[in-house]
Amino acid sequence: MVRIQTSRLVKPLYDDDGGSIPPPTSDSIPLNIFDKVTYNTHMAVLYAYRPPTPSNATIELALRKVLATYRVMAGQLGENQKGNPVILLNDRGVKFVEAVVHDTFDKFLPLEMSPLLLDFHPELKHAEEITLVQLTRFGCGSLVLGYSSHHHVADAFSASNFLVAWGRAARGLELGSVPSMDRSIFWPRVPPEFGFDHVGVEYKKTKSLSGRIVDRDRFAGSDIVNHKVHFTLDFIGKLKARASTGRPNGVAAYSTFVSLVAHLWRAITKARGLSPIETTSVRISVNGRTRLSLDPPVPPDFYGNLVLWAFPTARAKELVSRADGLRGEDNPRRDCARGRCLLQVVHRLRVAGGGGGGGGDLVPTADMGKAALWPDLEVDSWLRFPFYELDFGGGSPFIFMPSYYPTEGMMFLLPSFLGDGSVDAVVPLFRQNSAVFKQICYSLD
Known part of the structure; x- marks a missing residue:
C-alpha cells in the first residue's frame, strides 16, 4: 500500500547566505522538570492536503531553514558528563522519509483511527532522532504529512509553533518570534523548598x-x-x-x-x-x-x-x-x-x-x-x-x-x-x- 522511496537525515541549513558560521555541535540544553516528568515517547500527528501541493524538495528546504532556529528538533536526547539528561545540539538531523501510494486518497476516507495510520509515519521503535517526518504522495496529488517529535523536547504548544514556522519558511516568510529555550528559569530553589506533595501526581x-x-x-x-x-x-x-x-x-x-x-x-x-x-x-x-x-x-x-x-x-x-x-x-x-x-x-x-x-x-x-x-x-x-x-x-x-x-x-x-x-x-x-x-x-x- 505505502511504498517507501527514500529515507535520509535532514540537517539544519546555517550557511544560506554563504557567510554565516554554523554553531558548535558540542553544546547541550538540560531537560527541565517539566521535560523530565512528561511522557518518554514520540507523539505523532497526521496532516492531509489536497492538490496542488508544493514539492517535497520545497518542504525539505523549508525544514532545513527552520531547524537552524529550532536546533533542538535536529538534536538527540542524551546525557551530559554528570549523567544528567540533556538535549544534545549535535545537529544529527531529522529523519525524512518520502513515500508513495498509487491509489487516490479518497479511497482511504474517512481515515479511521486504526493501526493503518502508522504506515504514514517512519518507524518510531528505537528511533534515535528527536523528530521524524514522512511525506506520502497519492496518485491524485494529495499529500499526507506524518510528523513525530519526542515529548521530552516539546509539548503540544511548542510543537505547534514549530510546525507553523516550518510552513512560513516554505512560503518565504519570516519565521516570527524567536523561541526561548532558557531552562534556567526553572532551576530549583536553594535550599530546596517543597510547597506541594508531588508523589502520586507527577x-x-x-x-x-x-x-x-x-x-x-x-x-x-x-x-x-x-x-x-x-x-x-x-x-x-x-x-x-x-x-x-x-x-x-x-x-x-x-x-x-x-x-x-x-x-x-x-x-x-x-x-x-x-x-x-x-x-x-x-x-x-x-x-x-x-x-x-x-x-x-x-x-x-x-x-x-x-x-x-x-x-x-x-x-x-x-x-x-x-x-x-x-x-x-x-x-x-x-x-x-x-x-x-x-x-x-x-x-x-x-x-x-x-x-x-x-x-x-x-x-x-x-x-x-x-x-x-x-x-x-x-x-x-x-x-x-x-x-x-x-x-x-x-x-x-x-x-x-x-x-x-x-x-x-x-x-x-x-x-x-x-x-x-x-x-x-x-x-x-x-x-x-x-x-x-x-x-x-x-x-x-
Whole structure:
C-alpha cells in the first residue's frame, strides 16, 4: 500500500547566505522538570492536503531553514558528563522519509483511527532522532504529512509553533518570534523548598504499590476501538447552556473544553458500567505558561514542556445516577461532574523547586506503555493550538488528527477542519463498551 522511496537525515541549513558560521555541535540544553516528568515517547500527528501541493524538495528546504532556529528538533536526547539528561545540539538531523501510494486518497476516507495510520509515519521503535517526518504522495496529488517529535523536547504548544514556522519558511516568510529555550528559569530553589506533595501526581514510587491497581486479567484480549466523535457547534451550545444553568448572574458560562470534558467523562463512565462506588479521575494537561508565578514571568514563546496536570475525581454514582448530573449548585461532587472542579484544581499546581528530576525511587506517573487507563481518563486539548496553520504554500490542511494511540481512556480534543467552532473528540475504549458509548455520546440526559 505505502511504498517507501527514500529515507535520509535532514540537517539544519546555517550557511544560506554563504557567510554565516554554523554553531558548535558540542553544546547541550538540560531537560527541565517539566521535560523530565512528561511522557518518554514520540507523539505523532497526521496532516492531509489536497492538490496542488508544493514539492517535497520545497518542504525539505523549508525544514532545513527552520531547524537552524529550532536546533533542538535536529538534536538527540542524551546525557551530559554528570549523567544528567540533556538535549544534545549535535545537529544529527531529522529523519525524512518520502513515500508513495498509487491509489487516490479518497479511497482511504474517512481515515479511521486504526493501526493503518502508522504506515504514514517512519518507524518510531528505537528511533534515535528527536523528530521524524514522512511525506506520502497519492496518485491524485494529495499529500499526507506524518510528523513525530519526542515529548521530552516539546509539548503540544511548542510543537505547534514549530510546525507553523516550518510552513512560513516554505512560503518565504519570516519565521516570527524567536523561541526561548532558557531552562534556567526553572532551576530549583536553594535550599530546596517543597510547597506541594508531588508523589502520586507527577511522580510515583517504584518500590511501592502506590496508585490504583487495575485488574489486567479483566481486559486480557480486549480490543481497543478509537472513536472519532464530532460535536457540532449547535450541540456544544446546548451543552454549555445546560452545564451553566443556575450559575449566578454575571458569571461567565462554562467553556467548551470544560463542558465537553464533563460530558464525555459522564458518558464514558456510563459506557464502562463502573460500580457506583468506583472512584474515577480525569488527568488534564494544562498549559502552564500563564499560570506560574515566576519573576520574571515565563516568556510567552518558551520552547519546551510546561504542562501542569489536574486530577479532578468523583465516584461513578455521582457522575451518572441523576439525569440532571450536569446541573445543580448544592452538591460540590456534582459540580465535579458538571466540570467546575476541572480547572479549579489547576490553581493548586505550581512549580516546586527541587520537586522533580525523579530522584531516589521516584519515577514519572506519565506512562504511554499502559494499555488501559480504566477506570480513569486522560484528556489532551488541542483546541487553542494553531495546528491548522501549517501551510506550505498550497493552503491549510483539510485533515489534522493524532495518529493511532491504542491506550484505552486517552482522549484528544481538536478543532474540526470545518472551522465553524465544532469539535472532534478521539475517544479510545474497549470494544465491549463501545456500543453503549455510541448510543449515549450525543445525549444531553
